[in-house]
Amino acid sequence: MEKIKFKNQEIEFEIIRSSRKTIGIIVNADQELIVRSPKRTSIRNIKNLLKEKENWILEKLAKMSEIKASPKDKEFISGETLYFLGKEYKLIPIAEANIKSLEIELVEETLIIRFPVELEDNKEKRKTEIRGKLISWYRSQAKTKINELINIHKKYLDVEPNKIVIKKQKKRWGSCSGKKNLNFNWKIIMAPQKVIEYLVVHELVHLIHPNHSKDFWQTVAETIPDYEEKKEWLRINGRLLTI
Structure with missing residues (x-):
């Protein structure tokens, strides 16, 4: 150096x-x-x-220096927390003898993960299977919420995306392809709903303005007047949205 x-x-x-x-x-x-x-x-x-x-x-x-550091990898043990729609939920893993696959449930301030009792003594396998189940659950929740918001805002913006894809993206929260396909990072479901809404509008506006021109940001602002605040929230807190 x-x-x-x-x-x-x-x-x-x-x-x-x-x-x-x-x-x-x-x-x-x-x-x-x-x-x-x-x-x-x-x-x-x-x-x-x-x-x-x-x-x-x-x-x-x-x-x-304002950006919050990424949290340590989860062990998926009681007392850890995970984000969902901007709120922290305490993780409660429960071993159960009468189930064959993992189950996830939100109950008040907690996120309960029930797993087969045979995984209790296999720490690494339990971690892998819980992480995989959580990602599938988050992706499903993200698909529902993002489609809900797209259906609201596409009418106002008078646009129609071709395809909506929820996937893992290393460096992007969302993207818009030349074929009018909108891609969203599943981790965005951990952010507050207003931040998700900003991201949805951002990508929908790309169907009108392909680049980040003055007209692009003006159109975003017409729907999300405080979009800069949401954009800043993602810049500072984005690394917290992980499992």
Whole structure:
């Protein structure tokens, strides 16, 4: 790792060299400064460019520091919590002798997972099967909620998506294809409903405006006037929406 001094702080940065022709500067969600550079660019030239971009880099680092860190992997034991529609539910796993497959139920402030008693002594298998069941349950809930919101807003926006797909997406909450297919990350069902609604409207508006132009954001604002607040919520809290 290299180091550079900005104002009164010393910052580490990583250089990744390749056959590219220009220098790229990245500040990621883990507050890491990464420089993608041509193979023969000197450290001196890289540092000179970083100095030129000092204010931008510091602003980015400050903004990324607001993002909440990803929680530790779940063990799926009593007392852990999971999000659903923006609310935290206490997890209560229960071993039962009279069931053959896992069952999930929301009861007041809790999320109850009933599993076959034979899984009780097989920790790793129990974790794998509970995680798989939860993902299937979340996907089903997301499909229902997203379709409900699409049916409401597509009438106002006068659009008709071709296909709605709920899937795992590593870096996106949603996307719109050239074939008018809308894709949504199943994890969004963990967010508050107003945030889900913003995401649905965002993707529906892409059926009118394919890119993020001024007209695009104006159309979003006509339906979700406080969309910037919802967008910011996702930026800061998005990494919490995981199991």
